[in-house]
Amino acid sequence: MTDERASPLTPETRHVSFVGGASGSWRVVDTRTIVGEPIAHAARLHVSADRVLRVPDDAQWLLRGVTSYGRYTTRAEKRELTARQPPIGRVEATCAALIPVRKNAAWWALSQDERRAIFEESSRHIAIGMRFLPAIARRLHHSRDIWDDEPFDFLTWFEFAPSELGAFDALLAELRATQEWTYVDREIELRVVRVGG
Amino acid sequence: MTDERASPLTPETRHVSFVGGASGSWRVVDTRTIVGEPIAHAARLHVSADRVLRVPDDAQWLLRGVTSYGRYTTRAEKRELTARQPPIGRVEATCAALIPVRKNAAWWALSQDERRAIFEESSRHIAIGMRFLPAIARRLHHSRDIWDDEPFDFLTWFEFAPSELGAFDALLAELRATQEWTYVDREIELRVVRVGG
Numbered sequence: 114m115t116d117e118r119a120s121p122l123t124p125e126t127r128h129v130s131f132v133g134g135a136s137g138s139w140r141v142v143d144t145r146t147i148v149g150e151p152i153a154h155a156a157r158l159h160v161s162a163d164r165v166l167r168v169p170d171d172a173q174w175l176l177r178g179v180t181s182y183g184r185y186t187t188r189a190e191k192r193e194l195t196a197r198q199p200p201i202g203r204v205e206a207t208c209a210a211l212i213p214v215r216k217n218a219a220w221w222a223l224s225q226d227e228r229r230a231i232f233e234e235s236s237r238h239i240a241i242g243m244r245f246l247p248a249i250a251r252r253l254h255h256s257r258d259i260w261d262d263e264p265f266d267f268l269t270w271f272e273f274a275p276s277e278l279g280a281f282d283a284l285l286a287e288l289r290a291t292q293e294w295t296y297v298d299r300e301i302e303l304r305v306v307r308v309g310g
Numbered sequence: 311m312t313d314e315r316a317s318p319l320t321p322e323t324r325h326v327s328f329v330g331g332a333s334g335s336w337r338v339v340d341t342r343t344i345v346g347e348p349i350a351h352a353a354r355l356h357v358s359a360d361r362v363l364r365v366p367d368d369a370q371w372l373l374r375g376v377t378s379y380g381r382y383t384t385r386a387e388k389r390e391l392t393a394r395q396p397p398i399g400r401v402e403a404t405c406a407a408l409i410p411v412r413k414n415a416a417w418w419a420l421s422q423d424e425r426r427a428i429f430e431e432s433s434r435h436i437a438i439g440m441r442f443l444p445a446i447a448r449r450l451h452h453s454r455d456i457w458d459d460e461p462f463d464f465l466t467w468f469e470f471a472p473s474e475l476g477a478f479d480a481l482l483a484e485l486r487a488t489q490e491w492t493y494v495d496r497e498i499e500l501r502v503v504r505v506g507g
Contacts, residue, residue: 128457164457179455184381188421226384229422258376260325260361260457 121162122201122252122270128179129254130165131211131268133158134172139209139305147289149215149299158211158305160270176213177261178254178268185232190239197246206250206272210281211303213256213265220296236291245284249273265299318359319398319449319467325376326451327362328408328465330355331369336406336502344486346412346496355408355502357467373410374458375451375465382429387436394443403447403469407478408500410453410462417493433488442481446470462496 122129133141133152137159144154153173168175183191220228232238242251250272257266273281285302288294319326330338330349334356341351350370365372380388417425429435439448447469454463470478482499485491 177457179457181455182418182420183422186421187423191421221379223379224383224385224388225380225426255455258378258452259455260374260376 121160123162124200126162126180128162128164129177129268129270130161130163131158131176131178131270132161132165132169132172133174133176133303134169136171138307138309140308141303141305143302143304145302145304147300147302148297152213152301157308158303176211176256176265176268177259177263178256178265179259180253181255185229186239190233193243194239194246197243199247199250201250201252201270201272203250203272203274205274207307208275208278208281209270209272209305209307211301211305212269212271212285213299213301213303214267214269214297215265215299216296217298231293231296236288236293238288238291238293241284241287241291245280248277248280249284318357320359321397323359323377325359325361326374326465326467327358327360328355328373328375328467329358329362329366329369330371330373330500331366333368335504335506337505338500338502340499340501342499342501344497344499345494349410349498354505355500373408373453373462373465374456374460375453376456377450378452382426383436387430390440391436391443394440396444396447398447398449398467398469400447400469400471402471404504405470405472405475405478406502406504407468408498408502409466409468409482410496410498410500411464411466411494412462412496413493414495428490428493433485433490435485435488435490438481438484438488442477445474445477446481 133155135156137157139158139160141155141158144152146152155173165175165177186194223231233240252270254268254270255266256263256268271281330352332353334354336355336357338352338355341349343349352370362372362374383391420428430437449467451465451467452463453460453465468478
């Protein structure tokens with residue numbers, strides 16, 4: 114079965130490898146360091162449902178993550194998210210972004226109730242993301258605690274139509290102004306556009 | 311620095327490999343299948359702070375996990391646990407158990423608030439464990455979502471003195487009678503005693 118869309122990600126794909134290098138279906142238009150150590154600029158991004166075990170010869174970097182169960186969402190929030198969130202791979206969603214984020218030791222030393230309070234009651238992380246649905250599709254990959262030592266804790270993948278670029282900028286600005294983001298000690302923003310292949 | 315204790319696990323050790331085979335500091339005295347598919351009986355258990363990549367030639371099985379942040383404990387519960395829990399590797403703790411557990415798809419489809427309500431408000435998982443502190447030391451390893459596909463979700467390691475065997479039996483019986491345990495679809499109970507080496 115041939116799928117003309119560029120994304121190999123289906124709802125069943127759990128482990129994903131993001132490879133920054135010379136090839137891939139997404140052309141990198143901007144590699145921005147928001148906080149912390151930069152990563153090398155790559156010309157293309159390859160999003161793979163295979164487990165890439167090492168950085169390919171023609172690539173600059175490799176980041177891996179896995180989708181998992183929700184760590185903060187309540188039943189009511191989950192129901193609303195499920196009802197509103199669009200799938201990955203919409204034909205019109207030719208713009209995308211990969212945002213790798215690492216949180217500091219103080220965040221990971223918090224208890225579950227403290228993290229939830231900062232995440233949602235203070236920072237409104239779920240509520241902010243909800244306002245941009247269904248325009249901006251989002252897929253969260255956990256990168257912390259997987260067997261290989263990954264440099265980030267989360268790899269979030271966003272997809273949207275070019276007409277939503279302003280909305281996406283606003284979404285990022287709102288999240289970065291939250292109390293939650295004071296715990297982020299490394300963040301990269303990788304903007305890409307679909308080129309096929 | 312020589313440490314005469316058998317355990318290579320320090321509070322800093324995050325990734326742990328449990329190898330069931332011909333060698334190791336723990337002699338397996340019982341391999342009990344509580345629910346689901348059994349695992350092969352092994353004579354010894356080797357607990358390794360190294361990342362064992364494949365089942366060694368003289369071994370029957372390999373299980374791997376990583377310690378992580380608390381997914382359910384509140385600040386008050388965490389404070390009490392930290393105050394009461396003993397370290398791994400106490401000289402008198404010559405009895406131990408490895409309990410690999412897998413939960414079913416229904417559990418993982420629950421939201422955070424639903425899981426917390428079953429875990430603690432209904433099942434009193436934290437409160438039950440607390441009653442057996444400091445007699446029974448406990449170390450939880452997450453095995454779900456790490457890069458290699460592991461057959462279990464959690465690998466819990468318990469250590470206690472021989473005089474606490476009855477208490478340990480009671481702890482397991484209480485946990486297995488909870489609502490939380492109705493979601494467990496595979497569980498092995500591996501009882502071991504320290505032999506050194």
